[in-house]
Amino acid sequence: MVYVTRSEDAGERLDRVLARAWPQESRSRLKALITDGHLTIDGTVKDSVSVKVRAGQTMLLEIPPAEPAIPEAETIALDVLYEDDDLLVINKPAGMVVHPAAGNESGTLVNALLAHCGDSLSGIGGVKRPGIVHRLDKDTSGAMVVAKNDMAHRALSRLFAEDKENIERTYVAIVWGVPSPAEGKIAGNIGRSPRNRKKMAVLTTGGKPALTYYKVIENRPDSLASVVKCRLATGRTHQIRVHMAHIGHSLVCDPVYSKSRPVRHLSPSSQAVLANFGKQALHAQTLGFAHPRTGEFISFKAPLPDDLIAIYMALNLSLSFI
Template sequence: MTLPSQDHDDLVYHAQPADAGARLDRVLANAWPRESRSRLKSLITDGHLQVDGVVQDSVSAKVRAGQKMVLHIPPAEPATPEAEIIALDVLYEDDDLLVINKPAGMVVHPAAGNESGTLVNALLAHCGDSLSGIGGVKRPGIVHRLDKDTSGAMVVAKNDMAHRALSKLFAEDKENIERTYIAIVWGCPKALEGDIVGNIGRSPRNRKKMAVLVSGGKPALTHYKVVSTRPDSLASVVKCKLATGRTHQIRVHMAHIGHSLVCDPVYSRSRSIRHLGAAAQQTLETFGKQALHAQTLGFSHPRTGNFITFEATMPDDLKAVYNALNLSLSCM
């Protein structure tokens, strides 16, 4: 019998004939009894498992005898984030919630390699003991997220009532949430308005990337509309509305239809910009992140039920990218 083995930070298991046809999470729970099933599910869905060298993020996948399963265990994180006095751009605040304009470059919650300087650290200092703890020790008050390098509007719950209501709203009632993003993309879609549909999950080639999958993943829907484009169609301004909230959704969906976000270090291929001039080239080369901003956020207030909407001002460095590409901001 092949026993589970551990190599450095990886757990390794070779599937046995008796495992054939069983769910992946059940096989691994039996193989590694020291790991809780919820912990295993979280690690799998986060892309930390490889089966025969390919990332597998579906806990319900069927196991075949002889498969080699390698689970990477991330390093342990500090138990409790510390409060840090970090300036926040507050768009709205009351006893139940806080709406901020998150700057690009700020991680939402602590994780390996980003234990400090996060939005959670700032919120702990800003809100004190009132911050909702229902999101867990590492994510108090966090209802939804923005990528580290995406700026824009976010709502944070300040108590457990607001957290429960907002979490349910974001998870189950997408029709009563308005999330509008402004993106700069390479090229111009042939259809100036439409929907992008495609399940999103971990890329089978690179577990650090997401991709549109033929099978598996989670359903995702993005409504888009081109609001401005260059005469030469080098780049366009696109307004995107999310009907679902998957990791990297807009970045993955726009890249999937051949119009990746300008300067996206993960999903965008390099484009020739030599004809734009030295100043414009310098602006684009130093921007260093996806040209994406969460402009509008609207939702039903958890206490009053009133629909409230907020608009986050675009950061200056992203405005500079628009100017470098000679794109219009007046249309927004």
């Protein structure tokens, strides 16, 4: 950032001038930047905030990129489906954030992985995302793979980014209504909704290409809800939730993309289960891929969590697909 001092700045202390020049920065932040040598005046580094300035001086303040906070290891139980020296496959619970972010600095999958794997994750995939190859939404449960070394991370990241046809990723979802046809595909670019920037949407222009294959595997006789198996050909944010809502069959209990549905004819206990669920009825059931070291195709199935099983039971849907 550059600022040329004016006549009204002459004789003022440096810290006061900078506070007026860059009001978006706190005084303590400016002082720290100056004392760390990030300010030059007419090409000379200044590290004292008390110097007096003259009119016509050119100030250059460099703002270094923010250092990511280093996640701390936390002993959090993980449901491990498979583990070897190269990778780890887990059944992520709903409610767990994958990696730390503002407001979620602890209790994340990364915190748990650091405790589970120890130093083997150091530097793999970056400070804040060690070992993470792909992710699931906070409130989506199911199978995830994590790399434990550089070789596995590079291979799996490339596979998930460039070779999705050779990845088996199937999800089971409960949706309102019954999609027609019962089997098909949903194609539509996904990006930020122009009406609500906190939501994703299918866009006519812009966004990123997205393709979801779906198949109805069971439905209620009254067509209130159905079980749909989805296979991803791409991996966009909220892809299944957005695509199913786009064709008029949003996920049951989805707090973002689902409109409330009348369920008065269900029993009071079933209504209570639905009312208290508070997240999308979606589970990443199957995950398969080529092992980065052996090349062998391996596949894993993540059991449904108890609270999601309760949703199936509340809607009188069977669990025949398990």
